[in-house]
Each structure stands twice: as C-alpha cells, then as structure tokens.
Amino acid sequence: MSNAFTYPTRYDVIVIGAGHAGTEAALASARIGCQTLLLTTNLDTIGQMSCNPAIGGLAKGHLAREIDALGGEMGVNTDATGIQFRMLNTKKGPSVWAPRAQCDKKAYQFRLKWVVEKQPNLDVKQAMIDDLVVEGDKVCGVVTKMGVRYAAGAVIVTTGTFLRGLIHIGESKMEAGRAGEPAAYSLSDSLRRLGFELGRLKTGTPPRLNRRSIDFSKMDVQPGDEPVPFFSYRTPQTFHVEQLPCYLTYTTEKTREVIQANLHRSPMYSGQIQGVGPRYCPSIEDKFVKFAEKERHQIFLEPEGRGTDEFYVNGASTSLPEDVQILMIQSIVGLENAQIMRPAYAVEYDYSLPHQLHPTMETKRIENLYFAGQINGTSGYEEAGAQGLVAGINAALSAKGQQPLILTRADSYIGVLIDDLITKSTDEPYRMFTSRAEYRLLLRQDNADLRLTPLGRRVGLVSDEHWALFEQKRQSLDCEIDRLRKSRDGSFTYAEILRRPEITYNSLPIADRSLPGDVTQEVEIQLKYEGYIARDLEQIERFRKLEDKSLPGWLDYEKIAALRFESRQKLTRYRPDSIGQASRIPGVTPADIAILLVWIKRAGSVAA
C-alpha cells in the first residue's frame, strides 16, 4: 500500500456507491458547494433499480416527496422517467394518500447518470474500494482495488447489498452484490477491523418475464391516474406522460402444489440462508406456508420500461431453484406459457447495525465517516435516498464548518426513519410504514414542501428557481387561508364552513378558481385537519423539550451506579445524543431517564 498512487485532487467528500443513497449524497454535497467524488464499481448501473422499478407507495411516497422538498433528485427523476403514476389510498384522509410511480428502469438510470455527470463540483469514477484510510479516529480517504489513494475530508459509504453479497437460487450460490456484479469483500473486512458491529440480512427479487409470452386477456388492467400525480413539487402539470398499464392476476391451486412439493429445495427452508428477511415482503413460498388458509395470492405484472419487453412479477419473490420457478410461474393465471428472462434470487449481505450512527448519519466511532442506505439495514430506494441525502448534506455542512441538519420525528418521515434506526437499531430489513410516525396527521405528502423546503434552502440545497416556486405557493396559500378566515356567511367564517365533512373548497361560493390546484387542495386539507392536529402540536412541544437536552458523548454510563445494569449496557452500546433518544431505546425505563436528568444537571453544575 505504501507505493500507492495518490490522486492529486483532495476532495471534500467522497461517496462510495452510486445507488439511490449514493447519488443523493453526492448531488447534495456538490450542490451545497463541496468538491465531491462519486465512486462506483460500474458506471453503467448508476441509480440502478435492482428490484421493482417503482418509486413511492404508502409512507415511501412520503419519503420521496420529502427528499424532493429538501432539494433531492429522486422525485424529479421519477417524474421525468415514469411510465405510470397513481395516488394510492384516496378513499382515506389526505395524511395517508401516497403517490406511487412505475418507472422506465433504464431511462431512470440513464437520466440519473447524466445528472451526476453534468453536476458542477462532482466527479464520477469507476473503481472498487478496498479500504478506508483512517488516522486516529478520523477518516481521511479511500484506497481502490487498483491501489489509487484518494484523500478526502469526509467519506460516505453507500454500498447497498454489496458487502459480502451472496446470491442464492435454489441450491446454487454465488458471490455477488447483484446478479452479474461482484461483491465487495475487502471493504466489509475493513469496517469490521475498524470495530463496527456488522450483521447479516437477506432480501430477494422476483423473476422477470417476456411480455410476448404473457396472456394479458386473463388479467385485470390497472391504468394510471389522470391528471398525473407527480412526485416533484417542481414538475409542471403541463409535462406530458404517455402512461402504460399494470396488470393484476392470481396464483392457483397448482401454484400451491408446486411450492409444497419443492419446499425442501428453497434455501430458506433448508437452512442454507442465515440472514433475516423482511416480514412485509415474504417470498411466495413463505406466503403459502404462513397463510395456508388463503386460497390464492395477488400477482402484479408491471412493465420495466418502454424500450423493453421485460415484465416484473410483483408478489412472486422466491429463492426456489430455476426449474421450480418455471413450474411455479406457469401455474399463475395468464402466465401458462410465460418465459422467464431472469430468474428470481435471494441475496444475503452484511449490514452495519445502525445504532452506531448519529442522527447526521455520521458514525459515532469514526469521525467524518458516514453510512447511508441499505448498509444500515434498511430496504427500499426511498429509505436509501433519504439517508443518502441527509448524509450528503451533513458531510458538506461539516466540511464548510456549519451546523448540521438534524431531522426529527416531529418534522418528517425522514426524521422518523433515522431516529428509529439509531435508537432501536434493526434486525430485519427496515421499511417505512405510516404507522411508525406518531405525528402522522402532520407529516403529509401534500405539505412536505411546507415542512422541509425552508430547511433545504437554509443548507444551500434548494436552488433559487425552486425557492421562488415555493415562496409563490406559500404566499398564495397563506393569503387564501387568511381570506377564508376573515370572510363570513352569517355567523360562520368560510374557514369554519370548510371544516364540515360534506364541504369542499370548490363548493364554496367564494372559491377562487384562478388558484392552482395544489394551493386550493392545501387550503382545504389544512383547514379540515386543523382541529385534529392541535393535540399533536401540544405533544410535539413536550417532545422537543427532551430532544433539546443533549447527552455528551464522553459520558461514562458505567460510572452511574444508580442506573440498572441493563440500562448501563444499552446506553453504553447506543450512546444516545439526547435524553429524548435515550428514552426511546428499548429497555431504558423512565426511572433511568430521571437519573440521567439529575446526572447531567450535576455534570452541568460541576462544569460551572
């Protein structure tokens, strides 16, 4: 290593991995104004949608909207390359509406590659990283497999499923991070050597079929919504999309028979797979075993793009051997003659237990080293993108010597995501659900911009153009709400009238039809929800008080004899940044929190 070539440019921030977390991190850092380097093992798979080429859905749609509101790329890229858009859950209240889009897999990837290539301050290079350069407790660069050393102020690791990735298809195994791409072994060892606690998880992806071999006449058609519910607050409604439909079909009795006869050949049931898989995304064999009483299961057929005939078989993820996969797929209604183009597979990979992170995504162990995305035990592009964005912003802010951006449970799903990871860690791939958010009525997909765009602006990520759009919307919103509060019909103001369930904004006699749809919708939602969220606002006040009480990193919990043994261990392991975080660590009791409060008060008076 001593004769390694040192690259002449010193970067402020280096990002390892160019998936959904890596690209958000690199773009954010570069846009904030830091010299940034994005390294990937394969330039042709930047922003690859390794599983379903879809963005959004319940809670994930919220995350994608929040990424956009902060100035991230995911929403814009989805709108530009989407082939089907829907707003889910509109039968329920607006806080749980969720946008979902099917993307053109290749277009998504190519456009994102183009965006990072064009980005000022950002260099993109192809290289496999073998090691981190750490001096003392600080990271200061990376070394490639070819022996090139890059110096950096901060390093963000977003390696997804590549750390010691192991693919299973039936009885066969191969070392790979994704089908056809090599796994990263040295980096995993390097993290272990630095003292990080790593675990092992499992995830999977279903087979892909050729459109020509599918009989759609036997399936239900699912068209997209019109007008198109776009992801980005910045995409103009005039943008035209030719939407493609998805299809819904079902498994049959034969599917059950095939699976039951071959269960012993599934590596999950034979015990070959050690990693823990997600409960919310079970394999098809799991569904038949765990819900044996259910007659049939839904299967969605989703196009992977305009320029390809590949179809994604949503609901048929499996690790059965390829010969069984063929029988299983051909037992599904409409797929009797289907041709598998790529078989389904399961992948096991190393992840870093996420309680080792600060809410900035910086590791507690090594200064200036950040982890984001699937390496932290999450699943999903949106969860990854959100973490990448926060890591990129904070690495850049730290390089510029500015205060970090810390999102909380009270301001965003991103805050809920990060707080859950660092206070509860995870032992299964973590996915966002709306039920994880205590303040769900406040954290809506419609107001992500109102909640977060000012923060994005403050950190320097929201462009002037984006900010002007936002300001205009906020202004007309405020004016209109003010007008409805002041205008009256008899003894009621229009704001009060709008609160009645049967009244919509457009049914008001004084409705202003010149206002854009997103503004009138926001007026309606805000006024209708006003009563419900008053209590949430009170609770948030109380929540903030505990979040503001910080716990110094040097605190030696072992010395606080009054704490219970279990709490001392937990607190030493998790090293919470605040009393609020400490109170959410499983196993830490209210009495422990009382003791900590007394202790920091004492420590404060010693210092004084």
Added chain:
Amino acid sequence: MDDTIAAISTPIGEGGIAIIRVSGPNALAIADRIFHSRRSRVSEFPSHTLHFGTIGRNGEMIDQVMLAVLRAPRTYTKEDTVEINCHGGVLTARKILALCLQSGARLAEPGEFTKRAFLNGRLDLTQAEAVMDLIRAKSDRAHTAAVHELEGHLSAKINQAREKLVTILAHIEAHIDFPEEDIAPETRETLVRDTEAVLGFVRSLLATAGEGKLLREGISVAIVGRPNVGKSSLMNALIGSDRSIVTSVPGTTRDTIEESASISGIPFRFTDTAGIRQTRGAAEKIGVERSRKALDISEIILIVLDSSKPLNAADREIVKRSEGRNTLLVLNKVDLPNRLRLPDGLANLECVKVSATIGTGLDILRDKLVSLAYSGKVGTTAVDVAINERHKASLEIAEKYLTECSVAFKSNQPLEVIAQQFRRSLDAIGEITGKTATEDILSKIFSTFCIGK
C-alpha cells in the same frame, strides 16, 4: 417542575402524627381549597407559620390538623410548600392525600421532593448521588410491586384491554397502510363494536378502582402453611367472619382469598392461601402457585403449623421460603394434644400458640401484628397506593380517548384520525404496562394478514 406534587411523607406506624407534604406553584391554592380555619385563607398566611384547622371539602370533615405554610425559596424543595400534620391513622392520611390530588396536585414520584430540591439547587453533589440511589431503590420497589401487580388480577385485565386495543389498531392500520393488498381487515361496523366493548371494559375497571384501592391498602399479611393446618379458620378468626370455606378436606381453599380487617386502627390485608404442597390437579396447581406468589410479596408472613402433628417436609419448605422475612410462627390447634417439636432452627422465631376454633391466643397474635406494624420493619404501602393512583389516572386518559374514538367512528371521521386517538389510549395504558405500541401493532399486522406484493 411546573406542576404541584403531594405525598404522605411519614412512614406508617412511626408515631401518632402523619405528614402530607404538598410542593409546587399551586401548593397554597390547593390548601385554600381544603383547609378551613376561623382565620384567613392559607394563601394569606405568612411564611413559616403553623395553623390549626380542619381538612375537608364539600362539607365533609376529615380531620383536625396543624398546617405549616412554607413559602419559596426557604423550603426543602425551594418551592411553595404546605405540610399537613394529621392524626396518625393510615386511612386519615390517605384521605387527605386523595383530597389534595382531587384538588389539583399530582402524586409525587418516588424521591421526587428530593429530586426537586436538587434540581432547584438545594442539595450539594454528594447528596445528589443519594437522590439517584433513592430514585433507583424506590423505582425498584415500585417495579417489584408492579411485577406482582402485573401478574395480579387487575393488571391481567389491563393487559387484556391492551391486547384488544392492539388488535383493533392493527386492523385500522392494515386498512391504512396496505390498500393494495388482498386482505380483509374488520369492517368499520365491527371495529366500532370492538371499540365499545373495550371501552365498557375500561369503564368497568375504573368503576372497581375505588373498591380495589380499599382492598389493597393496609399491611399485607400472608397466612401460609401446608394443607389442613387451619389457615382458613385462623383467617376467619382474625377478621371475624366466615368467608373462607372451612372443612377438614386438604386443599379446600383452592385459590387465594383476601380480606381486610382493622386491628387497633391499623388496616391489615390478610391473604388466605391455598395449602402449599405437591399437587396434580390443574386448578389446584394454579392456587398453589398463587400462594407462593402471595408469600413472596407480603410484608408479614404468618406460618401456621399444626401443633397436634409432627413437623414434616412441607412445613420445612414453607419455613425455608420465608427466611429473612417478617415472620410469625403460629402454632394452631393447641386445644389438641401436642405432638409438635420445633427444631433448633425454628426456636428463635417469634411464636404464638393459638386455637383458631376456640379462640385461645388470638389477642396475643393481634398484639404481635400491631407491634410489628409499629416496629418500622414493615415497609410502608405508599408504593401500592401510588400504583393504584397511576393505574387510575392512565385508565382515565385511555377512557377519554376511547370515548372520542367511538364518537369519531360514528361521525364517520377519517380512519387515520381515529387511529391517532387509539394510539393515545394505547400509550396511556402503556404507561402502566411499560410497553410501547408500534412494534406490537406491526407484528400483529404481519401475523394476521398476508402482506407483501
């Protein structure tokens, strides 16, 4: 520290006077509402003065008391403080405390006065260490109490209510979070019905809270012994009624039975346990298990031996289990010929000879119980009361939100709004059981419904 706290600050049985301490910004206002004297109102009394008057509200007088007014900052907590000195009966002190709580004070947590004193800069650093130990020790005791409560009747019911709420909420969340899945969570109609069932359940728990509290107050005394040594007869003799079934068939008392009795003004709570012995019957086994538990949590243990029979292995096991506790050996059936010889190990235990059926020796036994209560060896039962108050307070919050849920269901409010109220009622109950909800709800969803496109 912006609220006002109250607690009984003297242990029971340590003299003729009990002190109820109230501290916080509203201490004087609260005293105004409950203290009556011929002179002016408490809030007008000068600091550090003592006043005679009566405590009561709405025309009901509880006791004649001396009330001390201590204004901030020259008090222990550095907050406005009122100390009410009443006559030493446990019941009186409790009634006055209850009145303070009804009038706006909150029950102090263990060690909270000292904690406030510290946080207000009253104590030095060494004392601060002591505070933390105190919080720890008290919460451990509260925890032990909570554990027995949790396994006890009331909390089994609270857990039952929680379980039902988790199930309803899992169905609501399944509706909300998985609209694309081919699942069939319960309909709104069914969920309203279930909600009202839980609400009724919570209300019935609240209705019994008053009775439950009376039962739990007082010093707990477990009556233990192998089958047929006369435990039930002894209990009946002590409480003066025929509540336990008394026969000479071993194992008649299959469950633990609780009765309260006041002896020389001190409330005792006697638990008549099923005989502890090897058993095959399932129902009886539960009874025996409960007896063991009652034995573990009681403050005083009466070990009953049959003096007409020699000591056997079962007797020895019971004695062993009671080691290190406040124990009285009761040799029953002294009216029959004596065949019992106590080994040396037992000879130094305090021992009373009685005949529960004839009544010999019962007065001596009562005297011994009272002197044990006054000895200071017996812990105060304030912790028990605290937990009851907390149960009640939490259940009341849960009830409030559940009522709102039921109304919200009927007025067709959006599910996610109803879910929010549910979550709050679940959180309130979680305050008692110490459990948080999110993971439980998700687990319930994934185990009930086949989720996963």
